[in-house]
Amino acid sequence: MDFFEEYKGYPNYEKAAIHDEAHGKPVRKxxxxxFWIMLGITIVELIIGSQFNFTELNKEYTFIFLxxxxxxxxxxVFMHLGDERRAMKYAIIMPYTLFIxxxxxxxxxxxxxxxxxxxxxxxxxxx
Amino acid sequence: xxxxxTLSLRKDWDGGVSPFGVSYGKLFMWFFLVSDALTxxxxxxxxxxxxxxxxxxxxxxxxxxxxxxxxxxxxxxxxVGFMTFDLIMSSVTMVLAVEAGHRLNRKQVAVWLFLTIxxxxxxxxxxxWEWYHFITGEESHQVFRDYWMNGKHIIDPHFQGANLIVxxxxxxxxFGDFFFCITGFHGFHVFSGVIINIVMLxxxxxxxxxxxxxxxxIEKAGLYWHFVDLVWVxxxxxxxxx
Numbered sequence: 373m374d375f376f377e378e379y380k381g382y383p384n385y386e387k388a389a390i391h392d393e394a395h396g397k398p399v400r401k402x403x404x405x406x407f408w409i410m411l412g413i414t415i416v417e418l419i420i421g422s423q424f425n426f427t428e429l430n431k432e433y434t435f436i437f438l439x440x441x442x443x444x445x446x447x448x449v450f451m452h453l454g455d456e457r458r459a460m461k462y463a464i465i466m467p468y469t470l471f472i473x474x475x476x477x478x479x480x481x482x483x484x485x486x487x488x489x490x491x492x493x494x495x496x497x498x499x
Numbered sequence: 500x501x502x503x504x505t506l507s508l509r510k511d512w513d514g515g516v517s518p519f520g521v522s523y524g525k526l527f528m529w530f531f532l533v534s535d536a537l538t539x540x541x542x543x544x545x546x547x548x549x550x551x552x553x554x555x556x557x558x559x560x561x562x563x564x565x566x567x568x569x570x571x572x573x574x575x576x577x578x579v580g581f582m583t584f585d586l587i588m589s590s591v592t593m594v595l596a597v598e599a600g601h602r603l604n605r606k607q608v609a610v611w612l613f614l615t616i617x618x619x620x621x622x623x624x625x626x627x628w629e630w631y632h633f634i635t636g637e638e639s640h641q642v643f644r645d646y647w648m649n650g651k652h653i654i655d656p657h658f659q660g661a662n663l664i665v666x667x668x669x670x671x672x673x674f675g676d677f678f679f680c681i682t683g684f685h686g687f688h689v690f691s692g693v694i695i696n697i698v699m700l701x702x703x704x705x706x707x708x709x710x711x712x713x714x715x716x717i718e719k720a721g722l723y724w725h726f727v728d729l730v731w732v733x734x735x736x737x738x739x740x741x
Contacts, residue, residue, distance in 0.1 A: 385522040386715040407591045421740045439736040450725045459511035459518040479544040483551030
């Protein structure tokens with residue numbers, strides 16, 4: 373394995389992704405396909421946002437779901453995280469996801485509670 | 500590629516091989532992006548808090564962002580839609596530049612990078628235009644506002660547009676504050692991304708990458724650029740759609 377011997381014990385990771393013309397063709401095809409998918413999702417979002425009258429909650433969940441799909445495509449395909457090793461994937465994704473989902477849950481729960489308290493207090497002042 | 504496939508067959512943490520299997524520059528670019536993503540997420544979470552606390556009083560984005568250049572009609576979301584398309588497009592050209600770099604094709608890398616820079620400039624310009632129309636407002640949407648500014652009490656029956664203290668779209672100044680803070684922070688990222696891409700283009704044209712024997716620097720700049728796109732996907736949803 374010349375991969376290990378090139379730098380005597382230190383593999384040259386900078387050159388690991390270099391490939392030839394034949395290998396590049398399907399890669400480019402995949403990238404363009406992801407582009408069309410993301411463009412389609414954005415157009416769907418715009419149509420939902422400006423045209424249809426869903427109930428508010430349905431609309432919110434649809435948008436957040438579609439956003440997460442787009443984010444997945446960007447991180448996994450465009451940023452090539454899907455091609456990295458498993459340890460690398462977990463080291464990047466897990467701490468961030470765990471922390472942010474927890475933070476978003478806490479903060480939004482608190483926001484809803486703040487509205488309840490605000491409405492209750494204003495009602496007390498006004499009456 | 501084949502070497503990486505061979506590597507991934509082993510268990511990552513068995514020892515003897517690097518568990519991450521990337522160069523230190525790329526690894527720390529990722530760590531920087533995670534910390535930057537945490538900053539943006541905290542800002543967006545704070546925005547979510549305010550939005551839920553003042554639910555009902557918040558401005559409806561369909562009524563605020565209705566302008567489109569050269570067309571004097573109300574077109575909700577059309578211009579942000581164009582901005583999103585532009586940023587996704589420039590993301591694709593960037594990833595194609597990275598792919599051309601993997602084939603050590605200097606000319607193609609330069610072309611795709613140049614297109615990415617053009618897309619970045621279009622986005623920054625669009626954001627300037629968007630801010631201009633958000634700040635100046637329009638005469639048909641004048642409202643009565645009573646506020647304190649620079650220690651003076653101002654009663655303005657014909658207020659239009661927005662600033663950090665008061666805006667014509669809602670009674671809440673936080674609406675304008677969050678818009679300026681988060682889109683401004685994101686626009687600053689786009690701008691620095693464009694600068695990084697210009698530096699990369701100059702390096703490519705001077706043949707620095709060819710002398711190194713690999714185009715990994717393009718990949719790192721690409722990671723940053725895709726991150727900017729990633730943040731915009733969330734800003735787009737939470738500011739303009741919801």
